[in-house]
Amino acid sequence: MPSKRKHSALAQVEENVNVAEIASVLLSPVPPTLSENPQETSVERKISKRAKNRRAAAVAVADDTTVSPDTGLDSPLTELELDTPILTKKKRRAKAKDIPEAAADGDVVIASKRKRRTKAEGFSSAPEIDSEALASPRKRRTKANEPVVYDIPPVETRETDFKGRLGYACLNTLLRASKPESVFCSRTCRIDTILKHGFTAGRDGGEGMGEGMDYVKELGRKNAANLMEIIEWNEKNHIRFFxxxxxxxxxxxxxxxxxxxxxxxxxxxxAGDLARKYGHRLTTHPGQFTQLGSPKDDVVEASIRELDYHCEMMRYMELGKDSVIILHMGGVYGSKEDTIARFRGVYTTRLTDEMRARLVLENDEICYSADDLLPVCEELGIPIVLDYHHNWINPSTLPIPELISRIKVIWSRKGIKPKQHLSDPxxxxxxxxxxRAHADRCKALPDDLPIDMDLMIEAKDKEQAVFQLYRVYRLAPVAHENLRPEKPPKPFERSRSRTTLEPGHGEDIGGMVSSYCESPDPGADSCGSQR
Structure with missing residues (x-):
């Protein structure tokens, strides 16, 4: 370890540096050495922190003193005593490890930070470094933008005489996942978002105002604009029902x-002009909380407002009579007969002609089968949308061909092309x-499917489910780059005690309530929005 004498040598050097010498160093064009000894000039020296502090103090005094280039400092500085105390911040004394071990007693050594050796300095066999390579910026490796190739298994083809249109509901999975911006028509928000942006209620029940309303309206405008992109995409892929x-x-x-x-x-x-140009059929299906047969008048009022909204949208799109609005009868509320009677009264007395012209009913899997709907629909001239999946769970007593024949008569009376729904469990x-849960895709078309009607595919994979049937029955060409493989089915999570809901009743059995029974919040739609 270095001796204390070496440490004291450092302090002695700092004491011998007077203020006049420091000032001359600052004013000299060539920095002089601290000593004229030739042996000391060969050694690289630095002024310690304490000497730097004294030099700074001397410079502060020199700012108020006239300095002559020839004679050096003026008299006020030259008369300063070497032992004059200078008020500076107390610094840490140099530790012994900061003094090089090679310093001998009496040598003048200035402490400095150790210089870290590089690998090239430490090893004589280090490879030479290309200076040109160091000068040029390093290029970042870019990821290859190669398209993803999906493994699409072949399908077993079948024959069919079906000549109608296949469609899908609401969302295109490919466009929804598109980059940099998704394309879809269901942008929405919460009421809290409207209030946070700012909302002022309208007078006398009129339309509200504020930035919150501007925000929600802009969502609708964007949805309408994206609808045109979906229609264009559907046309390119031979899908003309949406x-x-x-x-x-x-x-x-x-x-x-x-x-x-x-x-x-x-x-x-x-959007309506584009759909008519391509011959596309557009329909709607309001949420399950739209129930015209409810015993609560506020639920009926909300349902009528919902129908009016859908009619207004179709009116501005100038859609024809094939653009129908599909509803379910709704909950049972203790008696099917009483519920159907209330529905009949609302339909005949409270709906507008435009609403009645577009309204059609669909059989459901829990409460109302096709047999339950046929009498009132034949009486009022309301077309029935036959859902094959629902009829499998909650079947009609009539054979499918006879049931379809009676349903087709109602569609013909209205002059509307029939439509049906298909999904697999x-x-x-x-x-x-x-x-009740829908599978991702449908395996096959129904055996009794009429050839002159449109079929809505209600499957989780949306347009991919349509492509699947296109390939199986060779109904239309399919671009391979638009195909996606089917995901393996997820197993059901079952508890030890399971209860069974009997179709045809819609009652609360074992704590499970049919989704078609009245909502605890009558003003909420199927997506949780307040209607």
Whole structure:
């Protein structure tokens, strides 16, 4: 270890540096050495921290003193005593390890930070470094933008005489996942978002105002603009049947936050013109909480506002009579007969002609079978949309050909092309509640499917489910780059105690309530928005 004498030598050097010498160093064009000894000039020296502090103090005094280039400092500085104390911040004394071990007694050594050796300095066999390579910036390795190639298994083809259109509902999975911006028609928000942006209620029940309303309206405008992109994509891929999302214009039918669609009439007309140009059929299916047979008048009022909103949207799009609005009868409320009677009264006395012209009913899997709907639909001239999946769970007593024949007569009376719904249950379904869930795709077309009607495919994979049937039955060409492999089915999560909901009743059995029974919040739609 270095001796204390070496440490004291450092302090002695710092004491011998007077203020005059420091000032001359600052004013000299060539920095002089601290000593004229030739042996000391060969050694690289630095002024310690304490000497630097004294030099700074001397410079502060020199600022107020006239300095002559020839004679050096003026008299006030030259008369300073070497032992004059200078008020500076106390610094840490140099530790012994900061003094090089090679310093001998009496040598003048200035402490400095150790210089870290590089690998090239430490090893004589280090490879030579290319200076040109160091000068040029390093190029970052870019990721190859190669398209993803999906393994699409072949399908077993079948024959069919079906000549109608296959469609899908509300969302295109490919466009929804597109980059940099998704394309879809169901942008929505929460009421809290409207209030945070700012909302002022309208006078006498009129339309509200504020930045919150501007925000939600802009969502609707964007949805309408994206609808045109979906129609164009569908046309390129030979899909000419599509269900519009009921969330196209969020909260439009709400009692407090509702608004007219007149502001978006240009976007809606452009989308309608495009659909008519290509011969596409567009329909809607309001949420399950739209129940005209409810015993509560506020639920009926909300349902009528919902129908009015859908009619207004189709009116600005100038869609024909084939663009229907599909509803379910709804909950049982203790008596099917009483519920159907209330529905009949609302339909005949409270709906507008435009609503009655577009309204059709669909059989469901829990409460109302096709047999339950046929009498009132034949009486009022309301077309029935036959859902094959629902009829499998909650079947009609009539054979399918006879049932379809009676349903087709009602469609003909209205002059509307018939439509039906198709979906498969999830694999492994056992109970009624499990069988209600839709599979990702459909395996086959129904055996009794009429050849002159349109079929809506209600499957999780949306357009991919349509492509699957296109390939199986060779109904239309399919671009391979638009195909995606089917995901393996997810198993059901079952508890030890399971209860079965009997179709045809819609009662609360074992704590499970049919989704078609009345909502605890009558003003909420199927997506949780307040209507």
């Amino acid at each position: 269900r519009l999302s009921s969330e196209m214009f969020p909260f439009s039918s709400h009692a407090k936050y509702g608004y007219s669609l007149k502001y978006a009439r240009e976007e809606l007309k452009a 999830r694999p492994g379904a056992e109970t009624v509640m499990e069988k």
